[in-house]
Amino acid sequence: MAKQTILTAENVSVSFKVRSSELRAIRNVSLELKEEETLAIVGESGSGKSVLTKTFTGMLEANGSITGGTIKYHDKVLSDLKKDEDWEGIRGKEIATIFQDPMTSLNPIKTIGSQISEVIIKHQKKSAKEAKQMAIDLMDRTGIPFAAKRYDDYPFQYSGGMRQRIVIAIALACRPKILICDEPTTALDVTIQAQILDLIRELQAEYKFTTIFITHDLGVVASIADKVAVMYAGQIIESGTVEEIFYNPQHPYTWSLLSSLPQLGTKGDHLYSVPGTPPSLYKEIKGDAFAPRSAYAMDIDFNEEPPMFQVSDTHFAKTWLLDPRAPKAEKPEIIQNLHEKMVALQAENERKRGITNG
Template sequence: MKKILEVNNLSVSFKSHNGEVQAVRDVSFDLHEQETLAIVGESGSGKSVTVQSIMRLIAMPPGEIKSGSVLLNGEDLVKKTEKEMEQIRGNEMGMIFQDPMTSLNPTMKIGRQITEGLIKHQNLSKKVAHEKGVELLRLVGIPNPETRINQYPHEFSGGMRQRAMIAIALSCNPKILIADEPTTALDVTIQAQILNLLKDLQVQTNTAIILITHDLGVVANAAHRVAVMYGGKVVEKGTVDEIFYQPKHPYTWGLLGSMPKLNDDTEELQSIPGTPPDLKDPPKGCPFAARCPYAMKVCDQHMPAYTESSSTQKTACWLLDERAPKVKPPESIFAGGGQING
């Protein structure tokens, strides 16, 4: 499939009273047409800052894109003016935010929030935009859209508000849809409905999706490829099958080990000991070294380069160096068994 987005060596920092926070450090990934790429990791790993930087939504100052490029169909968004980005947002890229109740304007009817993008970007009349707004609400599964379009956000349930956010994001037929934790505030049943809706809409609209989440269960059901972030860096990336069945990075092992399992009778979930690094003073070496039970001296001193396990899987870990000791991943998370470097 055609590559439509390419993020190269993106670094983003924020100035604070206590120093510069290096929130995103040298991040690279790409996105293809009709593909869903999941970016996963703990809170504070840099997921949301990465996608907000792609959309140029971080406040500057205190935020700043220090280096790197974001190529959308070959054009670098980092070099675009704010006026140019206003045309790209909505037309080329849409975003679904984490909490629809705080993202939707409580003083505006749902219909106006959907149609203002149609009027601005596609130069539609109010009447035609209203008709398309009704179609969009119907598309995302909201019953009685002719009535609902004239209601306020507080008159919608949580799941319906998220559907309305999706309708707004899709209103101008963007090529890329960014979903930042789209199911966090919803109960399990509604989460499944929203994820199924996104998959159905992707087929109908040929939209590529970047899905931000900390829930690996969501990833398993929704994504084609996965990028695992930790400490502002992508530590591993690969297909869903590679990340779930052949993970190579100890942090990925920890994430998989913390997932609840239906065949596990123990009541206590596994956790990763320790805390994420302070990105005001990030470690020189692997960001996960301080929490990694397999860390070696070199892990603290030098950042590992990516090792390619396949054409689609890359992992930044010193354990994959041919000189490293052989280490077995925990059997509870590694379906194939065997050693990771040999």
């Protein structure tokens, strides 16, 4: 049975008033999200990933506004909602967010358990006794040891990884249909990162929610996403299934992101990094925003914005290299045969784990 579309954004633009200037943070972005799938939104800091998803929960800063386009959740037009009270039935209850710093989401002077119980009482209309038991169950489900004993602890008594698990528990206490994970593992070490990603996958399978995963780390994407949207300078410049983005990328910016994967680095060599810096979003951008940083840029890239070319039914890329008149461009050598390289790396990692466990 085909999955239903749960959220759409069509030609969405977002601007911020900063003193006497206008910052165009999102420029004509469109995407579609289906039930129970995981969409990863990838790009460097400042590309617009978090700003875009804040429009789905009405959490733009006071100086920001949607200046064009439409956002729909089922048949509700979210882009029409203006006041906080208009968002009450959506924010948290239908669409919840996990942020990268759990301490900004937790109240330091309230116990962990009471913070989860409050959400359950508010959104699920349970009694205090029922809410406490449900909170303990959620703490247990998200991997908090001795959950009943730790119900009355305060946030400072938990490690960073455990606090992040509590933030996930609070988000799930609302029983949302969409869970936005905004760089939820950035501040954690690699081992804890892997545990949190596994936890989100397990909970998604159990609770059947849809996930939007925001990250700058394409390595994370490979293990968690169904679809990927690559953002640059406030636009989606490539989108497709995770396999299409990893093994048949079309945009030079996506090539650069993949080339900088730490897993592809050779010991003793410098790790590739994208040259240059992103453009200022205070100024009008002419042509392809990535052109000044791209070794593949043609004259047209500096003068005319490329359309979104269709590569397959599910794969689209916004680059003049896909125009039939463009010269053929070879992907960087480091990401050629990427599938074979990733399979070999995975086999080597599993071999090392086997030696360690043995």
